[in-house]
Amino acid sequence: MKAVVEASLAAMAQAMADGRDLNAMPLGKLRQIKTKELASGAVVHTLKLRRKALSDDGA
Template sequence: MARKPATPSPTPKPADPVTMIKKPELLDEVVARTNLKKRDVKPTVEAAFAVVAEALRDGAVLNVPPLGKLRVVKTKALDGGASVMTLKLRTPKNATLDADNA
């Protein structure tokens, strides 16, 4: 019985470059969407992220529409007091469709 030659494994496609939104761009986008002044938006956004970070560190599950439900799957402590959190985000039913139509 003849053996088939092994087919080479497909070459993996290079990953699409990831768009990183840094804090200044995020603040600018919030300013644009709310028509508020940056001096009013910045402390509010920073406070909201501080609350989210604290809740995740405490192991809380966050349900924040339209973002979705966010929970910590696992954590790993790093040197210097830092840690890595693996998060699971469950988006609402039509979130993908809404994002595609935007």
């Protein structure tokens, strides 16, 4: 299970590094607003998350 989660997170990180949007259902759609590289070499991504409204039964 841990290997699957780590592989999924690595794929998401690569997509963000490439500047692609992520459609991570049921979480929602992640879109990059801006990216900033710091002097230390770290990269800061500002993201916007769009989710569908939940129904009354929580589905």
